[in-house]
Amino acid sequence: MRTLILLRHGESGWNSQNRFTGWIDVDLTPRGERQARHSGRLLREAGLLPDLVHTSVLTRAIRTATLTLEAAGRPRIPVTRNWRLNERHYGALQGREKNAVLREFGEERFRRWRRSYDAAPPPAAPDTARGLACDPRHAGLPHESMPRTESLADVTARLLPYWHDAVVPGLRAGRTTLVVAHSNSLRALVAHLDRLSPEELPALDIPTAMPLRYDLDEHLVPLVRGGRYLDPEAAAAAAAEVAAEGSRSSRPTR
Numbered sequence: 001m002r003t004l005i006l007l008r009h010g011e012s013g014w015n016s017q018n019r020f021t022g023w024i025d026v027d028l029t030p031r032g033e034r035q036a037r038h039s040g041r042l043l044r045e046a047g048l049l050p051d052l053v054h055t056s057v058l059t060r061a062i063r064t065a066t067l068t069l070e071a072a073g074r075p076r077i078p079v080t081r082n083w084r085l086n087e088r089h090y091g092a093l094q095g096r097e098k099n100a101v102l103r104e105f106g107e108e109r110f111r112r113w114r115r116s117y118d119a120a121p122p123p124a125a126p127d128t129a130r131g132l133a134c135d136p137r138h139a140g141l142p143h144e145s146m147p148r149t150e151s152l153a154d155v156t157a158r159l160l161p162y163w164h165d166a167v168v169p170g171l172r173a174g175r176t177t178l179v180v181a182h183s184n185s186l187r188a189l190v191a192h193l194d195r196l197s198p199e200e201l202p203a204l205d206i207p208t209a210m211p212l213r214y215d216l217d218e219h220l221v222p223l224v225r226g227g228r229y230l231d232p233e234a235a236a237a238a239a240a241e242v243a244a245e246g247s248r249s250s251r252p253t254r
């Protein structure tokens with residue numbers, strides 16, 4: 001049996017303000033830091049100690065991984081970072097309040113942009129892609145392929161090569177593997193593992209900082225479809241909050 005743990009980063013500054021974030025590099029709030037440490041304690045209590053870690057190149061995921069590993073008592077294990085685990089590029093919606101986008105474009109478009117498989121939000125301005133191309137974190141991503149928006153299908157297409165080339169070999173070698181990433185890169189990964197259909201995808205919401213355990217057979221098929229959250233009740237409540245984003249107001253950061 002192989003064990004994979006999926007973890008969305010803790011609350012970021014723009015999560016607390018209810019803003020679309022995507023590839024914008026927003027740090028954790030103090031609450032997000034506490035959530036990350038709590039995730040580490042949950043891992044330790046469950047005896048789930050990762051051997052390998054993969055994160056995106058975004059600060060909120062990198063810092064969540066660091067804080068989680070410290071609290072789990074595994075601060076020095078190998079961590080690999082790659083842009084392929086980044087959040088979906090949310091195009092021109094990045095930085096905008098979710099409530100305002102819902103009001104401006106209506107429920108149907110808002111839901112399609114957030115939760116359908118194939119709809120991409122309107123693209124960001126071309127100069128945003130030029131800025132990303134200069135960032136050394138995206139070395140290996142050709143300038144002309146720098147995204148200005150992404151659907152979940154686009155996220156899946158850029159994520160799966162990393163899954164197969166970098167994550168699967170560790171799992172096959174029996175290493176307990178932690179992937180710290182984002183709402184939509186993890187939705188793409190869960191959809192792949194659980195073979196979710198495009199019709200099942202809209203109902204999938206990944207809460208912040210809730211470790212999700214997948215035990216996989218030798219073909220990397222989950223023994224339990226959907227995996228198991230280490231704290232199922234808290235995860236269900238937090239996932240319902242994610243689903244309701246757009247109709248909630250921002251949260252004070254403490």
Ligand SMILES: O=C(O)[C@H](O)COP(=O)(O)O
Nearest residue numbers: 019020021022087114183
């Ligand atoms: O980038 C963002 O805005 C969030 O991290 C994920 O947003 P979503 O859950 O609305 O897709």
